[in-house]
Amino acid sequence: MTNPKHPINDDTALLGIDLGGTNIQFGVVTGGGKVLSRAKRKTIADEGRDAVLGRIVDGIDEACAQAGVSLSQIRAVGMGAPGPVDPNSGVVLEAVNLGWLNEPIAKILSDKLGLPLYLDNDVNVAVFGEWKMGAARGATNMMGVWIGTGVGGGFILNNALFYGSFLTAGEVGHMMLSPENPPGVRSVEHNCSRTAMCSRVRQLIEAGRPSIVPELVDGKLNKIKSKVIAEAFRQGDELVTAVVRDAGERLGVVLGGIVTLLSIDKIVLGGGLTEAVGEPWVDMVSESVRRVAFPAVCKEVSVVASELEDNAGVIGAALIAAERDS
Amino acid sequence: MTNPKHPINDDTALLGIDLGGTNIQFGVVTGGGKVLSRAKRKTIADEGRDAVLGRIVDGIDEACAQAGVSLSQIRAVGMGAPGPVDPNSGVVLEAVNLGWLNEPIAKILSDKLGLPLYLDNDVNVAVFGEWKMGAARGATNMMGVWIGTGVGGGFILNNALFYGSFLTAGEVGHMMLSPENPPGVRSVEHNCSRTAMCSRVRQLIEAGRPSIVPELVDGKLNKIKSKVIAEAFRQGDELVTAVVRDAGERLGVVLGGIVTLLSIDKIVLGGGLTEAVGEPWVDMVSESVRRVAFPAVCKEVSVVASELEDNAGVIGAALIAAERDS
Numbered sequence: 324m325t326n327p328k329h330p331i332n333d334d335t336a337l338l339g340i341d342l343g344g345t346n347i348q349f350g351v352v353t354g355g356g357k358v359l360s361r362a363k364r365k366t367i368a369d370e371g372r373d374a375v376l377g378r379i380v381d382g383i384d385e386a387c388a389q390a391g392v393s394l395s396q397i398r399a400v401g402m403g404a405p406g407p408v409d410p411n412s413g414v415v416l417e418a419v420n421l422g423w424l425n426e427p428i429a430k431i432l433s434d435k436l437g438l439p440l441y442l443d444n445d446v447n448v449a450v451f452g453e454w455k456m457g458a459a460r461g462a463t464n465m466m467g468v469w470i471g472t473g474v475g476g477g478f479i480l481n482n483a484l485f486y487g488s489f490l491t492a493g494e495v496g497h498m499m500l501s502p503e504n505p506p507g508v509r510s511v512e513h514n515c516s517r518t519a520m521c522s523r524v525r526q527l528i529e530a531g532r533p534s535i536v537p538e539l540v541d542g543k544l545n546k547i548k549s550k551v552i553a554e555a556f557r558q559g560d561e562l563v564t565a566v567v568r569d570a571g572e573r574l575g576v577v578l579g580g581i582v583t584l585l586s587i588d589k590i591v592l593g594g595g596l597t598e599a600v601g602e603p604w605v606d607m608v609s610e611s612v613r614r615v616a617f618p619a620v621c622k623e624v625s626v627v628a629s630e631l632e633d634n635a636g637v638i639g640a641a642l643i644a645a646e647r648d649s
Numbered sequence: 650m651t652n653p654k655h656p657i658n659d660d661t662a663l664l665g666i667d668l669g670g671t672n673i674q675f676g677v678v679t680g681g682g683k684v685l686s687r688a689k690r691k692t693i694a695d696e697g698r699d700a701v702l703g704r705i706v707d708g709i710d711e712a713c714a715q716a717g718v719s720l721s722q723i724r725a726v727g728m729g730a731p732g733p734v735d736p737n738s739g740v741v742l743e744a745v746n747l748g749w750l751n752e753p754i755a756k757i758l759s760d761k762l763g764l765p766l767y768l769d770n771d772v773n774v775a776v777f778g779e780w781k782m783g784a785a786r787g788a789t790n791m792m793g794v795w796i797g798t799g800v801g802g803g804f805i806l807n808n809a810l811f812y813g814s815f816l817t818a819g820e821v822g823h824m825m826l827s828p829e830n831p832p833g834v835r836s837v838e839h840n841c842s843r844t845a846m847c848s849r850v851r852q853l854i855e856a857g858r859p860s861i862v863p864e865l866v867d868g869k870l871n872k873i874k875s876k877v878i879a880e881a882f883r884q885g886d887e888l889v890t891a892v893v894r895d896a897g898e899r900l901g902v903v904l905g906g907i908v909t910l911l912s913i914d915k916i917v918l919g920g921g922l923t924e925a926v927g928e929p930w931v932d933m934v935s936e937s938v939r940r941v942a943f944p945a946v947c948k949e950v951s952v953v954a955s956e957l958e959d960n961a962g963v964i965g966a967a968l969i970a971a972e973r974d975s
Binding site: 407417462463464476478480481485486487488489490491492493494495497498499500501502503572573575576577579580581583584585586587588611615617618620621623 | 903910
């Protein structure tokens, strides 16, 4: 790391890793953002940190082999990890679903691999990917919002990832939706996540409201997932349409407030629920954002679906490594 | 402006102007942030733009005379103006209470004075002042919130004023307080401004609720201002206490959401209502911010009262000029 380096160009080989609670995704990615290979491993966090790190090294080897490059040809590795991380020290501060607390992952893996490794939050990594290569190319100030089990977010402000003083910026899912007092107050995540929508649909069905959902899941209401919501929505199911619309409008009012607050020009929506329901979901959120954005000029904000979908993490991680290793 | 310049030091004379709808404030301020003189003029926007600009030149002359400096000894002039401005072109984009639309004020005044003049939004200017010389010294990411007739805000992010893509960042007063549907939705300003508090107090009194306020205003309920609210609050008036507390809690939930979103380490509260009610108001807002801020580390955010009060604008404007003229 002390020798002067060649500049990174479009052909430089990088490695991007997207570490999640269930799976770990790997990709050899060029400096130009092209994915040369993909690999995947189970996380199995229960087996402990070192077992997970072992599977990460395995996955890297497979991704390199598939791309036909040796580890020594990789310029740098980027990795997204769940929960708050310190991108400067490369420490995972707290990853609840991995059971990790203050783990110096970047240092351990970097030593193991003999390569520079840069760590960032998984949402930031995906946001960076969309900004560099996807739906937010050219935006100066943008927000990425991932709607799935929870609601995660990240910011590009003034053409750079924004971390904030406590390195936790982007936690839109944990904003309170309204200032009720006494606090019946609930968060964006409690109202607008896929989890919230599924549990609302289930409640309403159990309360006797008609819907095609029970048929779609063979009566197993604990099997309602994004794809079921999307299918019922596509078929015009009234109950599901109302639940999705309500969640979209609520999310849109929050995101419109963020546009008012930060004067951002682009919002990218991603995550499992967004991918499953698609454009109608993006349109509902977008309409609601524009309705409340202030002043009038802020209604020019563009709200779009992510383009990279499953590749956002590995591309973003690789390109963060490129930027930070330059 | 093409000659090389001496660096600005603590003794360099600068001029700060705070242009408001009612008054214009002037100050000769040193590069070190010391106020050497103050002057004031009425705005009287009805008389038209050129009359206002004439009074600005008069006020500058008075401020210089009082400080014992000539105009030629002033290094640069900074000015805060209400509404959205373009800080790069020096154009006031829209100042509703001045009746100005796309007025190239920086250019006109700069030519008139023979001095570089830098324009910014009035709230940004005050936020910059508090950050450089007041309650937010040393903060990396902070928000200033001014509670008066309306609710205005501005940001320092990564140690610089943050403008956003449409140059309108900070409009916290126009965020919706909750995503009700159908829209009975109302803004932060409709709930938490001095105007909102006064009109709520008036409504409740007219509905027959007991309060000492009618006595304080000789029965003239249209005379309820910040000082009346503050006096009734100080005397423990139940009605006013409840109204102020409710507004403070609502504002705190919104600001706590902003801390969650942006991971900022400092919030400075200013404006007429804050100055009048003082520490109890700041404490109420602060408590509410901490209650909702997420994750736990964000509860370390410090919520404090502005220190510069009436001087924030002229000091901030002068120091913005110093920074941009360097």
